[in-house]
Amino acid sequence: MALELKENQDYMERARRLAREFAKDAVERDKAGGTAKIQRDLIRDSGLLRLLIPKEYGGDGQPWSSVLRIVREFARTDGSLAHLFGYHFIMLTQIHLKGTPEQKAYFYRETAKHNWFWGNSSNPIERSIIGHREGERYFLNGKKTFSSGSPDSDVLLVSWLDRDSGKYYDGVVPTRRPGVNVLDDWDNIGQRQTGSGTVVFDQVWIEDHAIVDTTATKHKVFATIVPILSQIILANIFIGSAEGAIAEAKQYTLNQSRPFLNSNVEKASQDPYIIRLYGDFWVELASAASLVDKAMEKVDRIWEKEFDLTEEERGDCAVWVAAANVAAGKAGLDVSQRIFEVMGARSTASKYGYDRFWRNIRTHTLHNPAEYKLKNVGNWVLNDQFPKPDFYS
Structure with missing residues (x-):
């Protein structure tokens, strides 16, 4: 095509x-x-x-x-x-x-x-791939779940534990290399075409040049911003999904919704309660989107700083991104489930698929709970402490 x-x-x-x-x-x-x-x-x-x-x-x-x-x-x-x-x-x-x-x-x-x-098999909290050296190569065995983007990828970022030293490594492996088996076992309610299932490694070899050498960067602040990038991506998925939900609901309301029996209007689009709900959706989403846009500006700045990035600059960005992610997730979940109120009962027919927006946002928001992001933001507000770098902050 x-x-x-x-x-x-x-x-x-x-x-x-x-x-x-x-x-x-x-x-x-x-x-x-x-x-x-x-x-x-x-x-x-x-x-x-x-x-x-x-x-x-x-x-x-x-x-x-x-x-x-x-x-x-x-x-x-x-x-x-x-x-x-x-x-x-x-x-x-x-x-x-x-x-x-x-x-x-x-x-x-x-x-x-x-x-x-690029795809991944680098879920940081699941250390179930074991590597060992044989001569000039490492060999990897084991499996990882939540390997988003692995089907049809060209290369995978993979992480593993060294069998002898217990050290943790990242490296790059061609997805089609012998021994790499990408399973088609992702079957969740949302994000259904992300291929976020399991990748199995059976004596998969990896060259030294493809093993990420962190010798010079492991103590650099710039090397810790992956969770920030991940959270700002998800925040934009939440905002975009909610915008899409409103756009589809609007077309349905204008063209297919029937006015409620007691509304005394000729069209659903003239119902004052429906009009008010659309206003409510827009205010809630626009507020969250503004916060996400502000956080995006800060992400651009820390990326430009590269290895000159300071802990304070990273911490400031982390707070804004966490706040933006929470706001976007809340607004996205709320708007994407309430759109049915402005469309009516027939809009719940499965052929329309309007529930996919909520299912997609809900699937993501569970992986990195808002409560822990709010804890980080609150600790900054109350105690002037920036979030400590880890897998999710």
Whole structure:
């Protein structure tokens, strides 16, 4: 399937054209689950996978906010593809954050050259892959769940425990390397085409140059910002999903909803209670989106700082991103489940798939509970303490 997208076309226009294409069968694909192969290839062909890569390595040299705007655009139609797009950059840039300059240059260039789509098998709290050295190579055995983006990926960021030293490593493995088995076992209520299931490793070898060398970066603040990037991606998925829910509800209300028997109006769109609810949706979502936009500005600034980033600058950004994520999650959950109030009983028919927006947001918000983000924000407000870097903050 081909979609005419020009390299010199504005990146947001390319993203909007892709989103319109994704919308054509978003409901059917959500029901089917599995891998959105055609849509992933359209993203590859668009050139957008190179968006964040510096120009000297063959990319577009855009800031993180450019990636995040596209995440939000995709989420208006398809939260799964928004997730896959954002997390491609999370995996790719970990080499930049944690590795050597040579590794950064190599993986950026190879990704730009070959249009690699990155996936992961690096769930940090599940240390179930064991590695051991044999001569010049490491061999990996075990499995990991929540391996988002692994089906149809070109390379995987994988993490493992060394059998002898107990040290934790990250590395890059081609997805099609012998011994890598990506299982089709993701069957959750939401994000149904993210392929966030299990990857099994059976004597998978990895070269030294593909093992992330953290010798020079492990004590750098810049190397700790992965959770910030992850949370700001999810915040934009929440906002985009809610925007998409409102847009679809609007069309249904205008074109299909029937006025309530006792409303004394000719059209549902004239019902004052329905009109008020749309106003309520907009106020709630616009407030959360403004906070997310502010946090995106701070993410751009810490990315520009690179290895000159200070703990205070990171901490300030972490607080804003946590707050934005919480606000976006709350607004997204509320709006996406209340849209049925402005559409009516017939809108609950499964053929419409309007529930997918809520299911997608709900699936994500459970992985990193709002309460713990609020605890970090509250500790900063009350005790002037920034969040400590860990897997989720």
